[in-house]
Amino acid sequence: MSDVTIPGPRREEVNRAGRFLFGAGIALLVLWVLVPIWFLFVNALSAPSEVTGFPKRFWPSFDLASVRFFWNFQGVTNALWNSIKVAVLTMILSIGMGAPAGYALSRFDFPGKEFFRVLVIMTRAFPLPLLALPLAVMFIRTGLDDTVLGLALVHAMLALPFAVLITFSLFSGIPVELEEAAWTLGCTRLQAFVKVVLPLALPGIAASAVFAFVISWNEVFAAAVLTIENRTLTAFLLQSLNVSPLPLKFAGGAALVLPALIFIFAVRKYLFAMWGIANR
Amino acid sequence: MNRALPYLLLLPASLFLLVFFFYPFGLVVVESLTRGGEWTTENFTRMTGHWKFSTAFWNTIWLTAIVVPVQLIMALAMASVVQKLKTGRAGLLYIFAIPLGISDLAAGLVWLAIFEQSGFLNSILHAFGVIDRPQLYLGYQSLWVIFLAVCLAEIWRATAIMMVIIVAGMGLIPKEYNEAAEVFGASAWQRFTRVTLPLLRPSLQTALILRILMAFEVFAVVMALGGTTLPVLMGETFQWQFQLQDRGVAAAYAMVILGLSVAFSLVVLRLLHVPKGARI
Amino acid sequence: MAEIVIKGVAKQFGAFTALHSVDLTIADQEFMVLLGASGCGKTTLLRIIAGLEAPSQGEVWIGGRRVDHLPPRARGIAMVFQNYAVFPHLTVFENIAFGLRMANMPQAEVERRVTRTAELMHIGQLLKRYSGELSGGQRQRVAVARALAMEPDVILMDEPLSNLDALLRLEMRAELKGVLAQSKTTTIYVTHDQVEAMSLADRISVMNGGYIVQADRPTEVYRNPAARFVGSFIGNPPMNFLPASPDGAGRWRVAGRVFDGPHAEAAEFAIRPEDLQAASDGLNAEVRVVEPLGPHTLITAEVAGQPFRAVLESDRQVAPGDVITLAPVPDRIRWFDPETHKAIA
Incomplete structure (x- = not known):
């Protein structure tokens, strides 16, 4: 043992240098993530003249003129409201259909189970936003074109595989014995689900619902293809990229980013649990 | 009743997949192969005949080829750093995960704030005295800068998703394997390449497939940073569908993206195949 | 009820x-x-x-x-x-x-x-x-x-x-x-x-x-x-089994010794390790492993080429390699049908 021990001081130096590099690396990565967002918010919280001015300050002037300009711009509030409506609908649709499927996969063994599971996983190998193209035609025929529901259906298709896989793992994480114990203590299957499984799964289900919300909130392509009058915020910003002034773009960008920041913070505990099992 | 229950639970999700996944994809295939109600390959000849096609194709491929490997390395580095950390882990993970919630459009706008003429890059260079007048970066004269900006924005935005999947995967690897390797004399680097990486294959599969698919779908980032100056496949699909109102050619583009996605998914599955008995 | x-x-x-x-x-x-x-x-x-x-x-x-x-x-x-x-x-x-x-x-x-x-x-x-x-x-x-x-x-x-x-x-x-x-x-x-x-x-x-x-x-x-x-399955250590060959009506030869047994076509001899006594007359066992357990000592031996265990008083001095003689308690001997593995009364 003694012949491999590096003399005390030198090892300490190496350690200190290592720790410094490690810390510097972390700091660099943190700056890499945060600084661009900071710049966006500096722009959003400065007056339009500052946004287009040069050189720029690296600190916002907290002049809300850009935000007001954005808020009062023709169609913005409407788009914002549409985005929220579509995202909420997406959340309800994807969890409403995904959670029962996830529960069935986690609790039952039945012919066709593996087929369904592979099917769901397989959808991830397809560029789902492209679905908007054929659905645009289908929606015109059914009157769903340019509606909040129509877009929400497409977004629900984007979010459904995740909802199924995430709830599958959530329910799998709740021991079957808890449910069985409830049955032996007088519960029907439904009662056991409501009294035992649901309270335990609820935070996780809420997290996956938030995730579905974010998927819809952020989606650009399908939203741009499927809406004309009832644009969501992303579609609105995309369609007006060539014509809108910079302050509008940046305030809009900030409006897109802010809820995402909050939501990711809200579900941060579940992010890793959700993705861990989405692997299988 | 009990035997039918799992199928009843799967029914909504299955029907939904049928109507909003299989049926529309069938429609795309048909639409790409028909014109005016007749079977033809004209959509494909029109697509490949257009001068933008090969640029869009190769731009997409190059973008993927550059961005994905960089992201894989960064994600692995971030995950390893986080794994080593004893304090502040949760906070750091949250910061690293933030871009996960940011849409590609917002990411494009974030980097637009940096690269536009009155943007922060010019302001920084000015502050350091490198330039005295703002430079135009995102013009059609300097396509490679647009390309670089898109690369940076993509790396910035979508590394988080790989990082989260990899962190989740690392969490599934029992510490004992690394400790055993250490006892048998493996250095930190050897432990990483010979124990962690091979055991991480399922997570790497998921991460790479998801990420490569997202790379083929790149759209809003490019629109935000370069408009249509830098053509990519998804952008062209959008143009044909929306501006040129030619759904046949748009469907042909969709088939190209679909084909690339499926092909690369299969390649990743094959390369990172884990035999059934060799999983954790 | x-x-x-x-x-x-x-x-x-x-x-x-x-x-x-x-x-x-x-x-x-x-x-x-x-x-x-x-x-x-x-x-x-x-x-x-x-x-x-x-x-x-x-x-x-x-x-x-x-x-x-x-x-x-x-x-x-x-x-x-x-x-x-x-x-x-x-x-x-x-x-x-x-x-x-x-x-x-x-x-x-x-x-x-x-x-x-x-x-x-x-x-x-x-x-x-x-x-x-x-x-x-x-x-x-x-x-x-x-x-x-x-x-x-x-x-x-x-x-x-x-x-x-x-x-x-x-x-x-x-x-x-x-x-x-x-x-x-x-x-x-x-x-x-x-x-x-x-x-x-x-x-x-x-x-x-x-x-x-x-x-x-x-x-x-x-x-x-x-x-x-x-x-x-039951008993720790479990029962010992030895093959037996018929030696006249109701008599069976086991590891060179003859025991009274059932009237049957074929039988297998069985005895629990604690139902063995060290005696001058019995089965010859070559000791392989000795495990002192406190109250008694567990011996793993070989009898007629078969593994065989015995639980002995802990004050007995035995060492691996010793050949000892183990006498089964007569009314504790059990017999099983080698085909069906069921007990023979």
Whole structure:
């Protein structure tokens, strides 16, 4: 043992240098993530003249003129409201259909189970936003074109595989014995689900619902293809990229980013649990 | 009743997949192969005949080829750093995960704030005295800068998703394997390449497939940073569908993206195949 | 009154047969232990009785009522699970009260029963805690109290002590025996631990490969195994077996010695290691391993080329390589049919 021990001081130096590099690396990565967002918010919280001015300050002037300009711009509030409506609908649709499927996969063994599971996983190998193209035609025929529901259906298709896989793992994480114990203590299957499984799964289900919300909130392509009058915020910003002034773009960008920041913070505990099992 | 229950639970999700996944994809295939109600390959000849096609194709491929490997390395580095950390882990993970919630459009706008003429890059260079007048970066004269900006924005935005999947995967690897390797004399680097990486294959599969698919779908980032100056496949699909109102050619583009996605998914599955008995 | 009758119960999982047509009757207030190695079908049988698994064939009767088509809640049973299944989102009180509340019992009665069973299981001071704040042993007590609070006709226990450490298991075992005897319920208890089975059971059903091989009082199962498997599974160390060749009517030659035995075509000689005495006349055994265990010494030897164990007084000096002579106690010798592996009377 003694012949491999590096003399005390030198090892300490190496350690200190290592720790410094490690810390510097972390700091660099943190700056890499945060600084661009900071710049966006500096722009959003400065007056339009500052946004287009040069050189720029690296600190916002907290002049809300850009935000007001954005808020009062023709169609913005409407788009914002549409985005929220579509995202909420997406959340309800994807969890409403995904959670029962996830529960069935986690609790039952039945012919066709593996087929369904592979099917769901397989959808991830397809560029789902492209679905908007054929659905645009289908929606015109059914009157769903340019509606909040129509877009929400497409977004629900984007979010459904995740909802199924995430709830599958959530329910799998709740021991079957808890449910069985409830049955032996007088519960029907439904009662056991409501009294035992649901309270335990609820935070996780809420997290996956938030995730579905974010998927819809952020989606650009399908939203741009499927809406004309009832644009969501992303579609609105995309369609007006060539014509809108910079302050509008940046305030809009900030409006897109802010809820995402909050939501990711809200579900941060579940992010890793959700993705861990989405692997299988 | 009990035997039918799992199928009843799967029914909504299955029907939904049928109507909003299989049926529309069938429609795309048909639409790409028909014109005016007749079977033809004209959509494909029109697509490949257009001068933008090969640029869009190769731009997409190059973008993927550059961005994905960089992201894989960064994600692995971030995950390893986080794994080593004893304090502040949760906070750091949250910061690293933030871009996960940011849409590609917002990411494009974030980097637009940096690269536009009155943007922060010019302001920084000015502050350091490198330039005295703002430079135009995102013009059609300097396509490679647009390309670089898109690369940076993509790396910035979508590394988080790989990082989260990899962190989740690392969490599934029992510490004992690394400790055993250490006892048998493996250095930190050897432990990483010979124990962690091979055991991480399922997570790497998921991460790479998801990420490569997202790379083929790149759209809003490019629109935000370069408009249509830098053509990519998804952008062209959008143009044909929306501006040129030619759904046949748009469907042909969709088939190209679909084909690339499926092909690369299969390649990743094959390369990172884990035999059934060799999983954790 | 809750006699349990199992008639021809079988269970297949796909191509795998977990239970082959099992028949068993458990008397009212009897303590029946299902004993066997993992995969023998004991847990499947218990789960079929509980209603957590549907039998592929056969009938289950509890208290004169056919129950195999009823859900668990309608069978008048309570169950204690291997991992306790204490609800993590409820306090200990609410866990114990869970079944009572499902039965719409008035609050006063719920409180009375919870308090009483909690006292009985010595967890009266834990009622406000959550499962996460309890030790394994405490969770175990909550699980048992939750079952007892139902005052069920039948309590089913699936390896309830297997997750506890050795000392705690010993303590809980004695306590369970007392509590269950008091409660006057019929108990079915699944375990793979033969000592647990011997100490708790009124009767033991030894299971192997989806069959009940023997169902009898513990001493019977130990002394008179109905099959070779029972002898080799129960007892630590297990029974010794030696081939025997006929040597005239009712006489058998075993390792060069002649013993009185059954009148049969063929037979296998069996003796428990503790039923051997070091004597001047007996089986010649070459000692391989000597393990002093305190009260006695365990010898692993070779007799006629077969491994052979003996439990000897600890004051005997034996060393590996010694050749000793072991005399079987005559009335403890058992004989098995080498074909069917069943005991020959």
